Amino acid sequence: MTMFRWKNDNLREDIFLMNKVIQDRLSALREKMTTYGIDYYLMPTSDYHNSEYSADFFKAREYFCGFTGSNGTLVVSKDWAGMWTDGRYFIQAEREMKGTGVTLYKMGEEGVPTILEYLFDNMENGQVLGFDGKVVPAREGLSYENKLKKKQIKIKFDKDLAGEVWADRPALPCNPIYVLSDELCGKSFAEKLAEVREVMEKEKANSYLLCKLDDICWLTNLRGNDVECNPVILSYLFITKKSVSMFVQFDELNDEVRAYCENNGIELVAYNRIISWLDEYEYEGITLYDERNVSYSVYRTVKDNSESAGAGIKNIYDPTEMMKACKNETEIKNIREVYIKDSAVLTKFIYWVKNEIKNGAKLNEYTAAMHLDGMRAALPGFIELSFPTISAYKDNAAMMHYEATEDSNAELAAEGFLLVDSGATYMGGTTDVTRTITLGPLTDDEKKHYTLTAVGMLQLANAHFLEGCNGRNLDILARQPLWNIGIDYKCGTGHGIGYMLNVHEGPHSIRWKSRSSEDEAALKVGMIMSDEPGVYIEGKHGIRIENILEVVNGEKNSDGQFLEFRHLTYVPLDRDAIDKKYLQPREVKAINEYNKLVCKTLLPLIEEPEIQEWLKEETKAL
Amino acid sequence: MTMFRWKNDNLREDIFLMNKVIQDRLSALREKMTTYGIDYYLMPTSDYHNSEYSADFFKAREYFCGFTGSNGTLVVSKDWAGMWTDGRYFIQAEREMKGTGVTLYKMGEEGVPTILEYLFDNMENGQVLGFDGKVVPAREGLSYENKLKKKQIKIKFDKDLAGEVWADRPALPCNPIYVLSDELCGKSFAEKLAEVREVMEKEKANSYLLCKLDDICWLTNLRGNDVECNPVILSYLFITKKSVSMFVQFDELNDEVRAYCENNGIELVAYNRIISWLDEYEYEGITLYDERNVSYSVYRTVKDNSESAGAGIKNIYDPTEMMKACKNETEIKNIREVYIKDSAVLTKFIYWVKNEIKNGAKLNEYTAAMHLDGMRAALPGFIELSFPTISAYKDNAAMMHYEATEDSNAELAAEGFLLVDSGATYMGGTTDVTRTITLGPLTDDEKKHYTLTAVGMLQLANAHFLEGCNGRNLDILARQPLWNIGIDYKCGTGHGIGYMLNVHEGPHSIRWKSRSSEDEAALKVGMIMSDEPGVYIEGKHGIRIENILEVVNGEKNSDGQFLEFRHLTYVPLDRDAIDKKYLQPREVKAINEYNKLVCKTLLPLIEEPEIQEWLKEETKAL
Helix, strand or coil: CCCCCCCCCCCHHHHHHCHHHHHHHHHHHHHHHHHHCCCEEEECCCCCCCCCCCCHHHCHHHHHHCCCCCCCEEEEECCEEEEEECHHHHHHHHHHCCCCCCEEEECCCCCCCCHHHHHHHHCCCCCEEEECCCCCEHHHHHHHHHHHHHHCCEEECCCCHHHHHCCCCCCCCCCCCEECCHHHHCCCHHHHHHHHHHHHHHCCCCEEEECCHHHHHHHHCEECCCECCECCCCCEEEEECCCEEEEECHHHCCHHHHHHHHHCCEEEEEHHHHHHHHHHCCCCCEEEECCCCCEHHHHHHHHHHHHHCCCEEEECCCHHHHHHHCCCHHHHHHHHHHHHHHHHHHHHHHHHHHHHHHCCCCCEHHHHHHHHHHHHHCCCCEEEECCCCEEEEHHHHHCCCCCCCCCCCCECCCCCEEEEEECEEECCEECCEEEEEECCCCCHHHHHHHHHHHHHHHHHHCCEEECCCEHHHHHHHHHHHHHCCCCCCCCCCEEECCCCCCCCEEEEEECCCCCCHHHHCECCCCCEEEECCEEEECCCEEEECEEEEEEEEEEEECCEEEEEEEECCCCCCCHHHCCHHHCCHHHHHHHHHHHHHHHHHHHHHCCCHHHHHHHHHHHCCC | CCCCCCCCCCCHHHHHHCHHHHHHHHHHHHHHHHHHCCCEEEECCCCCCCCCCCCHHHCHHHHHHCCCCCCCEEEEECCCEEEEECHHHHHHHHHHCCCCCCEEEECCCCCCCCHHHHHHHHCCCCCEEEECCCCCEHHHHHHHHHHHHHHCCEEECCCCHHHHHCCCCCCCCCCCCEECCHHHHCCCHHHHHHHHHHHHHHCCCCEEEECCHHHHHHHHCEECCCECCECCCCCEEEEECCCEEEEECHHHCCHHHHHHHHHCCEEEEEHHHHHHHHHHCCCCCEEEECCCCCEHHHHHHHHHHHHHCCCEEEECCCHHHHHHHCCCHHHHHHHHHHHHHHHHHHHHHHHHHHHHHHCCCCCEHHHHHHHHHHHHHCCCCEEEECCCCEEEEHHHHHCCCCCCCCCCCCECCCCCEEEEEECEEECCEECCEEEEEECCCCCHHHHHHHHHHHHHHHHHHCCEEECCCEHHHHHHHHHHHHHCCCCCCCCCCEEECCCCCCCCEEEEEECCCCCCHHHHCECCCCCEEEECCEEEECCCEEEECEEEEEEEEEEEECCEEEEEEEECCCCCCCHHHCCHHHCCHHHHHHHHHHHHHHHHHHHHHCCCHHHHHHHHHHHCCC
């Protein structure tokens, strides 16, 4: 899937009648602000772990301004409120916040101050900025702290004002934890822990605080269900040379998990005790943390107490991130199998939807997606979708974060493209795949764009490159055929994917512009990542073709170690959408070879003779 | 030309008889060290300005160990001496330092300490490290300072011990300065100075110390001849809001230059007064400097005096670097003309050398180069070569920094390739171009490698890319055809080029691996750079094809501003070396289009009917 978040619709129904509601909520918040002596109160979009997606419990910003987008920060003072969001959401935010009195600040537009600039310019000397330090990432909190102290502005971060006002707040997610077998993970917790402790040793550290949810799950071989579509556990891990303390909600534990933890020397501590526990801990030597993933509250607690104890702290990239990214042999073996099974399901779905539409069936984006979700759910080992299926017909597909719902969707007809971006987590792997499916006659532009998108996807997949290359070196291989005709897709080309974990993970990615240093990670054998170029023409059509690739060794010679990609995804490229006049012979060959491989790989998994016949036809040489 | 330095042979004759000589020089140095209380003395490869190339005056390291390579640092203690160099020079250094008693430290090899690690491990608490702070870049000097203070090691940087021992040291280069007209430069000194002062204003700085020689020349519109093949002046510039002080050797000045400086408000100060002048200056506010280009001595002088005066200093990238890199309209117009004239000369040379060899003439790499140099020197406006011509036949071309000399060279024969990398500075521009010339029958590998090198060169030249891309995004376009067959060239793909200045300049480059943040500069309209993929097969052959490209605007649409390249170089691709079986139709078309453009551009400049005929034949469609 692309690296945009999907929208959450939980609150949307209320939107059209709640301007007064929002104003009342803001009034209640302002009363609390007065009580605690807070002049400005800030609410970002984050959970306690700076996760990419967060549960409804954490949607305070949405509650106090109505804006439902996936990125936004609300700031409230006694007589003013402002909400900052990015270009994807300007229109939506304006609509959703109508009548609330909240001003929209369009991030990145000329003349629009950043939040920090706004606060620095508008807060008076000695005033107080408040926020719940548990949901503000340390890096962000520190930037407020450092800049605002120049005006003697104090920061009050120990109060969750939203929680005090928000009467019907959803509960903190609390779902059962389960244990994955060592056989399924390829490496036991003890082995992984030893590797982490090696890093601690190298960093001359006594302890290490791990806050990133998927990293904790990877390390412990435990899974949960506390973030929609991400099988993670709300938790923290505090590792010393001799002990491991895991902070979890005890209601999530069963006997098996308790026994597993006991056998593995994992001391269980209540999740909500994290701050008080860290406050009481007797720090010695250096404590490692990753400022990208630790909240401001946790950071301050560790830092202040370490300093008082004459101990130190050190910011590093969570070492678990790279360990997790390079899949081990067992994981790779399971992932390959799971992707083939998942590919077969999607291929059957493509046959089904094409046929249904040809036969005049009444289907819409939503019901089509439901059908696909059902097919996946019927597979043995299915756990959950890895993200809500994106099913977008014709011009709807030009909106990258479009989401069809039961109530709002488009009817499918026998023309144009249906874009389907979907995936699931199974015992043995997490999948992600996009195909753009021809439902009937196409325009010449649609064919041209599909053909060149396929060329780009395969040009990247067939790359042969020296060890040391990162995503920035390779991105242009996917983008070149589209750039050559003056078209760009406004997102990265690829993201890493977890093993029975999040569908987006780092540290690697394929992008031409760097977001931060984490994008610079060189590609390594065992990493898996998406390869998903696309074309998005507003009001016309949207095309994305996404395969997942695995990094494998190529030849090694005196010029160095070459790396290559191996396809994990085997779903046909749509021959109705390919026009040979846009192809070089080498590109025709690449498409033919891929489709041939798809046919060979999938045939044994398909029982229905009519689908077998269709697949052979669909994948035969152009 | 590639980004490797050429060797300097001045001292080579002595090498085989001087082991005793070197030992005596080291003894004399050690006596001075004792006199000044210095325990370890360090000599890098640099001039006072951290220039890429330096004059013989600065070759102290060479004088004290015999090693003539372009990169190396010699460290001497009472009873030990070590020389650090990189992989290009391991064999040469070993040979040249034989019998000197100096130990070779192979940089980058496993288990080999860096200089800093060596010093930290081997120096005793409280000892003294000495070096001439004028030839050590500030960044390097600071790294010694910061690390070694942990062992209370002192740094003595005000003594040039080499100078005290080296009796027959060559003189500091001192060559006449000349003024370029505003018409030739497109912008007057006053206009450029105003732009620099705008940056100072933005940085809230009172003064700015500029140490980089080509930047000083660019800014003042003055040129000199103090570095071989680089028309620069040994100088410093100290700019305030109201004044400009230029430090030069007065012997380099004539009346015209003096008058120009006076008219432009440039106060002239003797070059050797830089330290004492900076020591006496009354600092106010912030002084800007670029730590990449300032020597440790100059840095310490400015920093220490600023601090005493309650003033500040600020490290920035020299703003002149980017201003200089984006050529103005006049420069571009002149450069285009000069490159066409230079291309015609090289094309005539190619015709000549092919014909001479066919007719059995006796030629070698050196005499062929001399002939080409003579042809260039005969062009109106010729100033000097932009680097010594590289002329390498057959397997010699596989050595990237090979240099044929009058005494040591290979005879040319009617087979294989002659690689010629050459260029000159003319009134109106500095050129650089490489062609690999077929002298007779080729092996299939030679044809394959030539063909794919040409494909890579043109694939990069024909790129269509979004504004914001830098060299790391684009490099793979040149490298891909070679990587696909498991071949890499161990250098960057491209470097910036000066206007009547150095043949290598930043801040942009085309490389897949970053050397430092300066390589990250995005490409901008008006930048010019080389595009020079190659194949280097040890003992077999070397191929490089180098065109110079100019960045121009492509289309602008809702997806953004696209950029493209425009060729500056028009020299035929060698049809005898191209084998169509390695080409896609699109690539055949690209070669044909380029060669057609070459023919059309050059024909008007070629008078000889036989060369005209040959050129038409050479450039006709494959």
